[in-house]
Amino acid sequence: MTNGSDVDALVSGDNFIGKLPDHLLIEIFVRVPVTEWAQISCVKKHWANLFRGECLWQAALVKSYPLASQAKRWPGPIPRGLSRRRFAALYISKQIFSLDGDMNEIVGHAYLFLKEQLELSTTPPSAVLHGTMIDQFIACGKSRDVANELASQIWIAVLDNLEENEHTFLLLKRLAQEADVFLPYPYSRSSKVQWRVFEKLFTDFRDCFNHVDYYDVLSCAKNRFQPIPSAWLGY
Template identity: 65%
Template sequence: MGEESNQASLLSADSPFARLPDHLFIEIFIRVPIVEWGQLSCVNKYWANLFREDCLWHAALIRCFPLAGQGKRWPGPIPRGMSKRRFAALCMSKCIFPLDDELSEIVGHTCLFLKEQLEISTMPPPSGILHGTIIDQFIACGTSRDRAHELASLIWLAVIDNLEDTHQTFHLLKRLAFEGDVFLPYPYSRSYKVEWKIFERLFTDFRDCLRNADYYDLVACAKQKFQPIPATWLDC
């Protein structure tokens, strides 16, 4: 009861803390661990509104990623978005495979883009279009063709590996596995490792979801793409 009473007193309209200006609240919030921001935004409507404002996310962006404050031209087909989007992109890049150069934010945005496009509830765009968009983004930002191909492969692997084990993910991976091979010139060709990861998840994480007909079709498709295929993918 004592703790609840202290919290109520702290948030009351008569409390000096409650009368702090917005910029001081923001300076306090961005110093709190990120994992607690969700709880802070649920305390009251005023704090929730602050977490919707771009000024808070801009301050968080500058504090957590100082180099992100440098204004740079953003070419390419994948949108950069406002401060909250940029913050999420940089956090994603830092968690998946951190880079210490200016590619970090580009990687984060392409990860967000690919993940969101693959998780569209209706039919997502063909993977060839998504892959080409990612390659074009890196090339537009001055990355070499070889580096663009390498980074696009890493992004596909990270996103596919982190998709939740849901019914929607199962149908998505099955569609990606059965997509017809369309010849595309380098660097627009999707890497061998990405193709392997799709089949690996289907045969390991979703084996129980496969009907007999689907299973044998996938095995036949895998044998065309990979030689040899792992024994763990087969019913032995």
């Protein structure tokens, strides 16, 4: 396996590797640890183009997830995408959720779908997003209870991996103040997800509140949870 010193030699761009044909470059790159791919793609414009192309990601799928080619038809509303998207979904499901088997790619795609929607939208329709994931898992043959549990796990994982910036603070504040309780089970977000929203607001983003917003959000927390942790108090 390629180690750190080999990677340094590989990405230098001043050796024979830069003269190899594309199919051999791809075979080398997919054997380098994933954590080094961003560094490699920045070395030369031609290498960056390889990482943007479909051929490299098809090879990466075969190398890292050989059973992915045996996957059945793709049901549900969340798109599967091309090889790069599939690789990202499988990588996330393994690294974040430690999943194997026929559900891992579906969970990874749901994670990517939710994270992208939350990061891009200024007024996220959270109930719709939650319902989309539920429908995805039900289309794959999961019960409503299992679908709701998977969706809740994905929500929590996404919330834990959002960048700590102003956009995320405003997003969490909107989620805390939303009321989707009118939606029938399992299309409303679980109490575990709601709890994590408030927990992150009152711990990671406490300094972002002004006086009025703090007490507005605290009031929402008290309406949903009794008692609330003492750590959430003391603006």
